[in-house]
Every structure is written in C-alpha cells, then in structure tokens.
Amino acid sequence: MAKNRFLSREKPLTSAVSLFVITTVFYFFGASLRVVEALSLFWPLNAVLAAVFIRYPFLNNPFYYALCYAAMIIYDGVTTSWGTASLLINFSNMVFIITVSLLVQREKRRSTIASPLPVHALSLFNYCIFAAALCALFGAVGSMPVDRHAFYPLFADWFSEQFSTGVLILPCLLSMARPQWPRLSLENLYPLLGVVVCMVASVGIGGAGSLAFPLPALIWCATRYPLPFVCLITLITGMTEIVLVANSIIEIHMTSPLYVNQMFSARLGIATIALCPLMVSVSVETINALVRKASRRADYDYLTQVLSRSGIYEKLRNESDCLAPSNRQLAVILLDIDHFKNINDTWGHDCGDKILAEFAAVVNKVVGDKGWFARMGGEEFVIVCPAMSNADAILLGHQIRERVEQHQFAWKNHIHHITVSLGLSWTACASASLEACFNAQMTEADRYLYQAKQYGRNQLCAQNVPVMGRAAS
Numbered sequence: 001m002a003k004n005r006f007l008s009r010e011k012p013l014t015s016a017v018s019l020f021v022i023t024t025v026f027y028f029f030g031a032s033l034r035v036v037e038a039l040s041l042f043w044p045l046n047a048v049l050a051a052v053f054i055r056y057p058f059l060n061n062p063f064y065y066a067l068c069y070a071a072m073i074i075y076d077g078v079t080t081s082w083g084t085a086s087l088l089i090n091f092s093n094m095v096f097i098i099t100v101s102l103l104v105q106r107e108k109r110r111s112t113i114a115s116p117l118p119v120h121a122l123s124l125f126n127y128c129i130f131a132a133a134l135c136a137l138f139g140a141v142g143s144m145p146v147d148r149h150a151f152y153p154l155f156a157d158w159f160s161e162q163f164s165t166g167v168l169i170l171p172c173l174l175s176m177a178r179p180q181w182p183r184l185s186l187e188n189l190y191p192l193l194g195v196v197v198c199m200v201a202s203v204g205i206g207g208a209g210s211l212a213f214p215l216p217a218l219i220w221c222a223t224r225y226p227l228p229f230v231c232l233i234t235l236i237t238g239m240t241e242i243v244l245v246a247n248s249i250i251e252i253h254m255t256s257p258l259y260v261n262q263m264f265s266a267r268l269g270i271a272t273i274a275l276c277p278l279m280v281s282v283s284v285e286t287i288n289a290l291v292r293k294a295s296r297r298a299d300y301d302y303l304t305q306v307l308s309r310s311g312i313y314e315k316l317r318n319e320s321d322c323l324a325p326s327n328r329q330l331a332v333i334l335l336d337i338d339h340f341k342n343i344n345d346t347w348g349h350d351c352g353d354k355i356l357a358e359f360a361a362v363v364n365k366v367v368g369d370k371g372w373f374a375r376m377g378g379e380e381f382v383i384v385c386p387a388m389s390n391a392d393a394i395l396l397g398h399q400i401r402e403r404v405e406q407h408q409f410a411w412k413n414h415i416h417h418i419t420v421s422l423g424l425s426w427t428a429c430a431s432a433s434l435e436a437c438f439n440a441q442m443t444e445a446d447r448y449l450y451q452a453k454q455y456g457r458n459q460l461c462a463q464n465v466p467v468m469g470r471a472a473s
C-alpha cells in the first residue's frame with residue numbers, strides 16, 4: 001500500500017490528526033457549496049474519505065471511523081443549528097464511506113483479475129449505487145426535520161449526489177499514484193480540446209441530450225491518455241456539467257433554476273456517462289500492460305534477463321531510424337563460454353543455469369550503456385555497439401574477457417571459474433540498415449570466435465588483434 005508520512009500504521013496520533021483535518025477541510029468545502037437550501041451541490045467528503053480508507057486499509061477500524069464521525073458532528077455543531085438531526089445526517093455520510101471502503105477491500109482480497117484500478121471499474125460503479133442508496137435512506141430521514149421536504153425528493157437528491165460524486169471522484173483518487181502523464185504536444189492535446197468544444201456545444205445547444213455531448217471526446221481521451229488523467233478529465237467534465245445544469249447554463253428544462261428532483265436525472269445521467277471513458281481507459285491500460293508483458297517475454301531472455309535474439313533485432317530496427325548513417329560504427333562481439341558442457345556434466349544443469357545468469361549480469365555491467373547485450377541461445381551471447389570505434393570495441397572485449405576470468409561464480413559452497421572466447425567484427429555501416437549490417441557482421445564475428453576457440457579459448461580475436469595462443473591440434 002502507498003506509504004504516506006501523514007497516514008501510517010506506525011504513527012496513530014499523526015494519522016488521527018490527519019484524518020480529522022481531511023474530514024474538516026472537505027466538510028467545509030462541501031458545506032460551502034450548499035446552494036439549494038441545506039443540500040450541497042457536491043459533497044466530495046464521502047468519496048474522498050472512502051478513497052482514504054481504501055488506500056490505507058489499517059484505518060478501517062472503529063476508532064478511525066468514530067473520529068471522522070466526531071469531526072463531522074463537531075463541524076455541524078459549530079456551523080449549523082441542526083441539533084440532533086446532525087447525528088443521523090452524518091451517520092448517513094459514514095454509511096457511504098464504510099460501505100464503499102469495505103466492499104472494495106473485499107473485492108481486492110478476492111480478485112484475481114489484474115486491473116489498473118484496485119477493483120473492476122464496473123464493480124466500483126455498482127458499489128457506489130449500493131452505498132449511495134443506503135446512505136440516502138438514512139440521509140433523507142435525517143434531513144426531513146431540517147429541510148421540511150418529503151422523503152422522496154430528499155432521497156432522490158441524496159442518492160443522485162452521493163452516486164455521481166462517488167463515481168466521478170473515486171476512480172480519480174484510486175488511480176492517483178501512477179504519475180506517467182502524457183507528453184505535451186499539440187497532437188496530444190486534441191482529445192482534451194475535443195472535450196472543451198463538446199462542452200461549449202452542450203451550453204450552446206442545450207436540452208437533456210446535450211449532457212452526453214462530451215462522451216465521444218472523453219472516450220477519445222481514454223484511448224490516448226493514462227488512466228489517472230482520464231479520471232481527472234472525466235471528474236472535471238462531470239462536475240462542470242453539474243454546476244452548469246444547476247445554474248441553468250446548460251438548459252435541460254424550461255423552468256429555471258432547477259429544483260432538487262430535476263437534478264436527480266441530470267446527476268444520474270452524468271455519472272452513467274462517466275462510466276464509459278473509465279471502462280475504455282481501464283481496458284486500454286489492461287491491454288497495453290498485456291502487450292508490454294508479451295513483448296517483454298519475447299524480447300528478453302527469461303533465464304538471464306538480458307535481451308533475446310528477437311529483442312536485439314527489435315533494438316536494431318528502432319535504432320536504425322534514430323541513428324544517422326554517418327554516425328554508425330557497428331561493433332559486434334560474439335561471446336561463447338568455454339567448456340560450458342563440462343560444468344553441466346559435472347555440477348548439473350541447475351549450476352549451469354546459475355552460472356549463465358551470473359555471467360550475463362557480469363558482462364551486462366561492463367557493457368553498461370555502451371551497447372546492447374543479448375543471449376543468442378545456449379551459452380552464446382552477443383554485444384552490439386551501434387556507435388563505437390574499433391579501438392574502443394577491442395578494449396571493451398578485453399575488459400569483458402578479464403572480468404569474467406577474475407569473477408568467482410559461487411554454487412553450493414564451491415567457487416567456479418570460467419573463461420569466455422570472443423570474436424569481434426567492426427564496420428562503418430554508412431548505407432545499409434543496421435539490421436543488414438549486423439547480419440553481415442555476425443558471420444565475420446562468428447569466424448573470429450571460431451578462431452579464438454581454435455587458438456586455445458579465453459581470448460578475443462578480431463582483425464588486427466594479435467592472437468594469444470597457437471591453434472589447438
């Protein structure tokens with residue numbers, strides 16, 4: 001769960017004070033938006049507190065629930081003359097908060113589905129309906145003495161407000177800790193501009209249908225932007241629509257301003273619309289995550305965690321577009337562990353696997369950001385440096401040979417030493433694609449690797465590099 005300085009199991013006093021402050025601040029915010037008699041246009045407190053309780057599960061105990069409840073009662077006691085009615089009104093707030101929090105946590109414990117939200121988007125929608133209905137039941141009864149309205153309009157207002165605010169705010173707060181915001185470019189801004197244009201059209205054209213105008217643009221956002229950003233845009237759009245409708249700037253009815261029961265339908269419609277971009281965004285994120293996972297599986301070797309054969313070709317294709325032909329100096333170093341079969345035969349396959357993985361880590365560290373390191377198969381690896389001089393590539397090859405020779409490979413209380421043979425091929429790859437150059441260089445590097453094995457192993461062979469040994473008989 002997210003670490004937080006102000007809310008942590010280890011600091012109960014700080015957590016209690018923080019929770020009290022959050023409750024009071026959002027209570028103040030909601031109370032400031034009361035436009036229709038005692039009812040608030042938005043009541044964000046319940047959704048915000050439900051998100052806090054979901055994100056910090058240790059808060060879900062009677063003490064912290066009671067603390068929030070007390071903060072609400074105290075605020076009402078100081079700022080209103082509701083008297084004992086405040087007890088039931090704020091109890092209804094707690095009903096929403098606790099219901100949503102417990103339902104989401106129950107689903108989190110049971111869920112096997114990987115979702116960018118802690119729960120399925122549709123479940124969140126259903127939980128908000130259920131919690132809003134429960135909350136409205138108590139809230140409507142509690143506010144009857146204060147507002148002097150009948151039960152049904154009060155119930156409708158409580159329900160539609162809690163439901164719409166929950167559906168708009170909760171996804172935003174639950175997906176917040178994922179800070180990969182989209183890159184700012186004009187093209188990236190089009191979906192956002194689309195939302196603004198649709199909102200202007202809603203105001204200009206009016207009518208109940210105008211509430212749905214921003215939907216296509218929101219879905220466009222959902223396909224382009226990360227989930228937290230989509231949730232935020234949906235929240236802002238939904239809240240703006242509610243404010244515009246409440247003030248008859250978007251006219252959905254002949255009489256103005258709208259009465260409480262007329263807001264019921266508008267709020268429900270806006271909340272229902274908000275579900276669509278959320279569902280699309282969650283689906284897009286899930287598909288993208290699966291694609292990333294699948295391509296990572298193909299492009300990285302499972303045992304050694306370095307690039308695979310397909311991964312190195314993918315890199316070459318991508319880099320071909322980025323690297324100007326005049327800057328290309330392609331060094332290809334093929335590496336093959338010496339007498340690796342002996343290790344497998346003597347110490348077993350597990351030991352061989354461990355040494356392969358450690359060998360890859362040692363070499364990867366030496367290569368660093370100078371090039372790409374990939375496992376081509378078995379105990380054969382390749383290093384590709386797309387912009388390296390021949391002299392530097394020879395130096396790198398020698399460094400790797402030495403580092404591997406010096407390294408102590410530990411396996412079950414035994415220290416193993418291994419060596420590696422290397423074949424280097426280098427070319428200034430001015431015209432052809434990097435991939436074509438690489439294929440040609442591989443043949444030459446393979447020839448030099450064969451030479452290194454022939455001349456006694458544990459050495460680098462390349463053009464103009466003196467060999468260390470004589471050919472094995």
Ligand SMILES: Nc1nc2c(ncn2[C@@H]2O[C@H](COP(=O)(O)OP(=O)(O)OP(=O)(O)O)[C@@H](O)[C@H]2O)c(=O)[nH]1
Pocket residue numbers: 303336337338339340341342344348349350351352353356377378379453457
């Ligand atoms: N443990 C383990 N062994 C592997 C893996 N892939 C290939 N090998 C083994 O690597 C060994 C390669 O042996 P050879 O090709 O004969 O080469 P060598 O014994 O290294 O000898 P030289 O290359 O001539 O120095 C074989 O025994 C393969 O079974 C792997 O993923 N894990």
